Amino acid sequence: MLHSQERGLKVMSRRHHRNVNPEDLKLTRSKFTTIGKLWKELSNNRGLLFLVLFLVLVNTIFGILGPFLIGYAIDQFIYKQTLSGIIPLLIGLITVYFFYSLTSFLQNYWMIGIAQETVFTMRTRIFTHLQNLPISFFDKRQHGEIMSRVTNDMDNISSTLNSSVIQIFSSVLTLTGTIIFMLWLSPLLTAITMTIVPLLYFGMKWITNRTSKYFKEQQKHLGLLNGFVEETISGQKIIKSYSQEEFVIDEFLQKSNALKKAGFWAQTISGFIPKLMNMLNNLSYALIAFVGGMLALKGDLTVGIIVTFTEYARQFTRPLHDLANQYNQLLSAVAGAERVYEVLEEEKEEIDEIHAAPVERVKGNVEFQNVSFSYGRDENTIKNICFQVENGQTVALVGPTGAGKSTIINLLMRFYKPQSGTILIDGKNIQTITRESLRSFYGFVLQDVYLFEGTFRENIRYGKLDATDEEVEEAAKKANAHSFIMKLPNGYDTKLTEDGSGISQGQKQLLSVARAILRNPSILILDEAMSNIDTVTEIKLQEALQRLMQNRTTFVIAHRLNTIQNADQILVVYEGEIAERGTHETLLKKKGLYYQMYKQKENTIVV
Numbered sequence: 001m002l003h004s005q006e007r008g009l010k011v012m013s014r015r016h017h018r019n020v021n022p023e024d025l026k027l028t029r030s031k032f033t034t035i036g037k038l039w040k041e042l043s044n045n046r047g048l049l050f051l052v053l054f055l056v057l058v059n060t061i062f063g064i065l066g067p068f069l070i071g072y073a074i075d076q077f078i079y080k081q082t083l084s085g086i087i088p089l090l091i092g093l094i095t096v097y098f099f100y101s102l103t104s105f106l107q108n109y110w111m112i113g114i115a116q117e118t119v120f121t122m123r124t125r126i127f128t129h130l131q132n133l134p135i136s137f138f139d140k141r142q143h144g145e146i147m148s149r150v151t152n153d154m155d156n157i158s159s160t161l162n163s164s165v166i167q168i169f170s171s172v173l174t175l176t177g178t179i180i181f182m183l184w185l186s187p188l189l190t191a192i193t194m195t196i197v198p199l200l201y202f203g204m205k206w207i208t209n210r211t212s213k214y215f216k217e218q219q220k221h222l223g224l225l226n227g228f229v230e231e232t233i234s235g236q237k238i239i240k241s242y243s244q245e246e247f248v249i250d251e252f253l254q255k256s257n258a259l260k261k262a263g264f265w266a267q268t269i270s271g272f273i274p275k276l277m278n279m280l281n282n283l284s285y286a287l288i289a290f291v292g293g294m295l296a297l298k299g300d301l302t303v304g305i306i307v308t309f310t311e312y313a314r315q316f317t318r319p320l321h322d323l324a325n326q327y328n329q330l331l332s333a334v335a336g337a338e339r340v341y342e343v344l345e346e347e348k349e350e351i352d353e354i355h356a357a358p359v360e361r362v363k364g365n366v367e368f369q370n371v372s373f374s375y376g377r378d379e380n381t382i383k384n385i386c387f388q389v390e391n392g393q394t395v396a397l398v399g400p401t402g403a404g405k406s407t408i409i410n411l412l413m414r415f416y417k418p419q420s421g422t423i424l425i426d427g428k429n430i431q432t433i434t435r436e437s438l439r440s441f442y443g444f445v446l447q448d449v450y451l452f453e454g455t456f457r458e459n460i461r462y463g464k465l466d467a468t469d470e471e472v473e474e475a476a477k478k479a480n481a482h483s484f485i486m487k488l489p490n491g492y493d494t495k496l497t498e499d500g501s502g503i504s505q506g507q508k509q510l511l512s513v514a515r516a517i518l519r520n521p522s523i524l525i526l527d528e529a530m531s532n533i534d535t536v537t538e539i540k541l542q543e544a545l546q547r548l549m550q551n552r553t554t555f556v557i558a559h560r561l562n563t564i565q566n567a568d569q570i571l572v573v574y575e576g577e578i579a580e581r582g583t584h585e586t587l588l589k590k591k592g593l594y595y596q597m598y599k600q601k602e603n604t605i606v607v
C-alpha cells in the first residue's frame, strides 16, 4: 500500500495535483449541461460513435445469448443424454462467444480513438484560447490552478471518456436485457434474484458512507504532503542554509503518517466491496439453486434454466457495481470538464476597435493625457496621470512598492484599458492601433527573464523569429553576452534548461538585452534587476543597456540610482499619482519625496 501511495505521490507532484473536491461529486443541473456539451464534442465523430453504440448493443445481445444457449444445451443434450443436433448448437455457441469478444475489442478500439480525438481537440482549443485571453485573466488566477485545468482536468476527462461511455451504455443495456430474459424464463426466479438488489444497495451504502470520509481524508493528506514536498524541493537552498533538514524530515514523517492511516482505512473498508459482491452473488446462487431445484423437481422448470439463471444473476450484479463505480468517476470528470469550459467560455482579449489599424513604424513619442485606471471597482489604482515623452528620451518611474509603476506600463502595452484619459504614441491614440502592431514596437528587459527549453541561439532569436545566425550573434555581441556564450560547451547551440537554471541572474539579463537588441524596438521597457548580479556582470549589463537605450524611448522602472541620474525625466509615482517630476538634480534641489528616498537609501533607491 505504501508503495502505491509513493507512486501516487510521484505522479501527483509531476502534475499539479488537485484535491478531489466533494462539490465535484454532487449532481447539479449545470453538470447535465456539461454532459450535454461533452456529448456534442463526442458527436463530432458521429458516424464512429454510433457504430460503437451499435457494437455495444450487439455485444450485450451476444452476452445474454451465451448463457441462454448453454442452458438450452443442458436441457436438450445433457439432460436428455442425446447428441443429435449438438453440432449446430456448438457452432452457434462458438459464433456467439467469438462475436462477443470481437465486438468487445472493436468497441473499445474505436471508442478510445474517439475519446483521444475529442480530448486532443479540446486540449488544443483550451491552449489556443489561453493564448488569446487578456492578461487580466492570468492576473486574477493562480497559475497552478490554470495549469491543472489543461493537464489534470483534461486527463480526467480523457480516462473517463475512454471507459465510461461504453461501460454506462453496456451496463444499462445488460441490465435491461438480462431482466427481460429472466422475466421471460421465470418470473418467480427473477423475483428471487432481485432480492439481492436492496441488500447490495444498503451494503454498498454502508461501505461508501464509511469510505468516503477516509477517501476525503486521504486526498486531503495527499494534497498536504504533495504541497510540502514541492515546497521543500523549491526551498532546498534555504533549508540547507538554515540547517533545517531534520525539521523538514520530521514534518514529512508526520504528514506521511497521517496519509498512511487514512489510506489504510480507506483501502481496507473499500476492499469489502468485492467481498460483499461475492457474498451476495453466492447467496443468489444458493437461492436460485434452492428455489429452482424445488421448481425443477415439481417439473415447473428445467435444469438448463437454473444454470442460465445463475449466469444471469452474475451478469446482473456486475453492471450494478459498474454503474455505482462509474458514477463518481463520471461526476468528477464532468466537474473537470466544467472547469475546462469555464476557461473556454472566458471572453477573448477584446477585439481591436473597428477603427483600429496597424501602424508601420513609430518614432516613440509617448503622451499620457489624464489617464485614470482601476483593476476592480474600488478606488483608482492610478489617477489622472499626465506626462509627455519625446522620442529617444529616457523616463524613470520611481516610487514605493504598489505605487502604480507597473500599472502605467500595463496600460501603455494595452494589457488593460484606462477608465478615462488617452494614451498617445506619435500623437495617435493607442486604442486606434491594433494590439499586434502596437506591441511590435516594444522591447523588454525585465527582472524575470522568460527563458525556455532550447538553445541559447533559439532563446535570443525569440526577439525576432526570422533573424539569421549572424544577426543573433551580432546582437549577443552588442549585449556583452557573446563571450560567456562562447565559453559554453556548445557555444550558441548549448541547451538551456526550462527555467534557465545553470546560468546566473546577470547572464539571463544579458540574454534578455540581446533579445531586445535583435527586436530593435522603438520603445524600450526596462524593469531593473535588483540583486544577484556580480559587479563585473553589472558593468557589462549597464554598458549593454546604454547601447540598447540609445535613440530609443525608454521607460525604466528604476531601482538603482545610476540609471536614474541620467534620465531625461524622473516621474515619482506615489499612491497612483505623479507626485513629483523632473531631472535628478532638480528633484534633489526640490527636497521633496525623491530627495527623502534618496537620502534614506544613500546611493540606492530601492522601490
Ligand SMILES: Nc1ncnc2c1ncn2[C@@H]1O[C@H](COP(=O)(O)OP(=O)(O)OP(=O)(O)O)[C@@H](O)[C@H]1O
Binding pocket: 136, 139, 140, 375, 376, 381, 399, 400, 401, 402, 403, 404, 405, 406, 407, 408, 607
Ligand atoms: N492584476 C491586478 N489586479 C488587481 N490589483 C492589482 C493588479 N496588479 C497590481 N494591482 C494593485 O495595483 C497597485 C499598483 O500596483 P503596481 O504593480 O502597478 O505597483 P508598482 O509600483 O509597480 O509596485 P512594485 O514596485 O512592487 O512592482 C497595487 O496596490 C497592487 O496591489
